[in-house]
Amino acid sequence: MSSKKPQKPATKTVTAGRRRALTGPVVNVPVWRASTHLYENVAALEAGKSGNQDGHFFYGRRGAPTQWSLAEALTEMEPGAHGTMLYPSGVAAIACVLLSVLKSGDVLLMTDNAYDPSRSLADGFLKRFGVETRYFDPLVTDYDALFCDRSKAILLESPGSLTFEVQDIPAICAAAKKRNIVTLLDNTWATPYFHTALDKGVDMAILSCTKYIVGHSDVMMGSVTTHETYWTRLRQTAQQLGQTVSPDDAYLASRGLRTLSVRMKAHEASALQIAQWLQTQADVAAVFHPALPECPGHAFWKRDFTGASGLFSFVYKGNAATAAAFVDALELFGIGYSWGGFESLALPVQPEKYRSVVSWDTPGTLIRLQIGLEDTGDLVSDLDQAFALARSGA
Numbered sequence: 001m002s003s004k005k006p007q008k009p010a011t012k013t014v015t016a017g018r019r020r021a022l023t024g025p026v027v028n029v030p031v032w033r034a035s036t037h038l039y040e041n042v043a044a045l046e047a048g049k050s051g052n053q054d055g056h057f058f059y060g061r062r063g064a065p066t067q068w069s070l071a072e073a074l075t076e077m078e079p080g081a082h083g084t085m086l087y088p089s090g091v092a093a094i095a096c097v098l099l100s101v102l103k104s105g106d107v108l109l110m111t112d113n114a115y116d117p118s119r120s121l122a123d124g125f126l127k128r129f130g131v132e133t134r135y136f137d138p139l140v141t142d143y144d145a146l147f148c149d150r151s152k153a154i155l156l157e158s159p160g161s162l163t164f165e166v167q168d169i170p171a172i173c174a175a176a177k178k179r180n181i182v183t184l185l186d187n188t189w190a191t192p193y194f195h196t197a198l199d200k201g202v203d204m205a206i207l208s209c210t211k212y213i214v215g216h217s218d219v220m221m222g223s224v225t226t227h228e229t230y231w232t233r234l235r236q237t238a239q240q241l242g243q244t245v246s247p248d249d250a251y252l253a254s255r256g257l258r259t260l261s262v263r264m265k266a267h268e269a270s271a272l273q274i275a276q277w278l279q280t281q282a283d284v285a286a287v288f289h290p291a292l293p294e295c296p297g298h299a300f301w302k303r304d305f306t307g308a309s310g311l312f313s314f315v316y317k318g319n320a321a322t323a324a325a326f327v328d329a330l331e332l333f334g335i336g337y338s339w340g341g342f343e344s345l346a347l348p349v350q351p352e353k354y355r356s357v358v359s360w361d362t363p364g365t366l367i368r369l370q371i372g373l374e375d376t377g378d379l380v381s382d383l384d385q386a387f388a389l390a391r392s393g394a
């Protein structure tokens with residue numbers, strides 16, 4: 001039994017996945033580019049086929065030390081995890097995890113504030129293969145009423161990436177476990193740095209590593225981390241569907257992970273300051289930031305999370321045209337999808353288009369902000385001048 005004290009999350013981001021067997025005598029695991037792995041002889045070839053073990057050379061699609069190191073690091077970030085699979089995007093991760101646990105005739109439960117590509121996958125691809133999806137209010141309290149005899153999995157997103165409701169993850173997971181329903185959580189907003197999922201009862205934690213793990217807006221990647229119960233099924237599904245990531249992308253994601261703690265703290269501090277400033281502005285009707293007491297589910301955030309990331313939204317009082325003028329007037333905020341990089345972004349969104357159960361009828365236009373690593377005062381000044389310009393109609 002080790003006498004070492006458990007590492008804090010910030011330390012884990014630096015040390016995780018850096019076994020000497022993977023790094024060799026250097027600090028970072030080198031980039032291993034390889035499609036073919038060579039064997040000493042036929043006997044070794046046959047042994048490799050039968051073994052196909054994680055962390056052992058077999059074939060390029062199964063990875064090499066660059067990918068293994070990243071997967072190990074993400075596993076170490078989640079207490080109680082057994083393994084992590086890597087995917088070429090966050091959507092690929094969601095698709096593969098759903099395919100690993102669902103079959104024709106099953107019912108998937110999905111929170112109504114889910115990421116639009118998750119909804120599209122369920123309403124299109126899964127529906128064609130006989131899987132029914134039922135949406136539910138993210139703030140539901142009667143958890144047992146959600147389930148039916150055909151319910152096999154529940155996909156959660158907490159907070160939602162547009163309207164930021166925080167769900168009672170432990171309670172939902174406890175209710176699901178009584179019925180042997182697999183619980184899946186898109187944990188991209190917080191990452192395991194601010195919210196460990198498996199110790200809250202989640203069976204599989206999903207990340208779009210494209211966002212905060214990579215942190216530099218230059219790599220697409222996803223991951224799923226799980227405990228031993230579902231590991232074999234998850235791994236087999238990924239392998240059978242040919243899911244893999246390039247060593248170069250894995251290297252960049254690992255590099256991003258090493259600065260995750262300092263970046264997340266910077267995103268958190270700046271975003272919260274800006275959210276509080278927005279609450280004082282005449283042009284703003286509401287601000288949705290999980291760390292603010294007014295945000296739906298704030299009490300769950302306060303209980304379960306150790307911090308907040310840089311993504312939140314606010315309701316601009318103007319109509320769509322005025323909101324567009326406001327966004328167009330921003331100079332430091334880019335206009336684009338995704339988030340989690342070093343640069344700030346602004347995006348007008350229409351949550352009413354992505355709801356099935358809970359209507360969105362809040363007057364005004366919802367604008368999502370990704371707060372990057374620029375100076376907070378500069379970002380506030382930019383928002384202020386854009387409000388003024390949009391107000392003037394210039």
